[in-house]
């Protein structure tokens with residue numbers, strides 16, 4: 574169980590905010606499989622306040638996708654407070670403040686992880702957002718910007734006094750981006766020093782790793798980011814493993830069904846052109862580790878029409894089915910695999 578303010582989640586596994594990934598379509602897909610907390614991609618407070626029609630944001634906040642958290646990016650207290658009010662008004666039940674984004678453009682604007690070097694401003698931002706709304710507010714930080722973690726530690730230790738209800742920590746510095754490893758010892762050390770829940774983040778790729786990291790770090794929850802790309806089942810499976818509920822790995826039939834649902838949700842959310850462009854990367858992630866995936870990936874990115882892509886994707890799964898049968902009979906050589914692939918996708 575994970576408790577964030579007055580919100581209680583059965584699962585201790587949290588889906589990370591991923592810009593360009595945890596949009597409404599992918600969160601609808603996840604919701605069909607898993608009932609724990611998932612964070613939506615970050616929203617610029619400046620764009621939200623300046624945008625006259627709030628419709629694009631309203632479309633992201635639907636009750637079907639609860640429980641969700643909506644993340645704000647920014648450095649101006651007034652804009653952060655106003656945008657928090659807007660999101661609450663649109664129906665958001667939980668907010669998060671981004672103090673971890675290490676994208677160069679974001680850092681140049683003094684937002685995201687760059688706030689770790691300005692803990693006093695970070696504290697003002699946390700207070701402003703918390704005071705603007707009556708829903709739980711959390712903060713997501715990294716270990717630091719470069720080597721020093723002083724700013725990150727000060728923010729983490731001040732968060733509760735600012736009214737923050739939980740802290741998510743990615744144990745890398747902004748300078749590291751995604752290189753090296755997430756420092757779970759740092760995450761544990763913060764957990765020991767604060768009384769609000771801590772959600773550890775970084776490098777969880779399997780349900781076993783999720784449960785090991787949960788137990789070893791002493792964290793209240795763990796957050797999974799890149800591990801959900803093409804594999805939303807990792808959230809459910811990690812939760813089942815944590816709660817000792819038996820589960821079986823996802824079948825290729827379920828993968829295909831889910832990928833098609835995702836396809837339809839992207840087009841519904843973004844229209845045919847933009848939805849089509851977005852779904853292609855997801856389709857390439859869904860087939861990661863499957864036979865002839867790299868060849869299929871090229872086909873996915875070369876295909877230009879929705880119907881054609883759906884047909885080819887379904888044929889690829891027919892190929893995979895036959896591959897699995899032949900593989901079980903130990904009848905396949907590399908040459909046979911290519912021949913089999915050509916039979917379905919020539």
Ligand SMILES: Cc1cc2nc3c(=O)[nH]c(=O)nc-3n(C[C@H](O)[C@H](O)[C@H](O)COP(=O)(O)O)c2cc1C
Nearest residue numbers: 589590591592614615713743775776777797798799
């Ligand atoms: C494509 C992508 C987009 C991301 N977008 C966000 C974001 O919008 N907000 C945020 O706080 N972190 C963002 N992150 C960071 C992740 O939430 C997470 O902290 C990081 O990937 C480490 O976790 P992992 O090792 O499980 O992937 C993003 C990461 C990736 C790879």
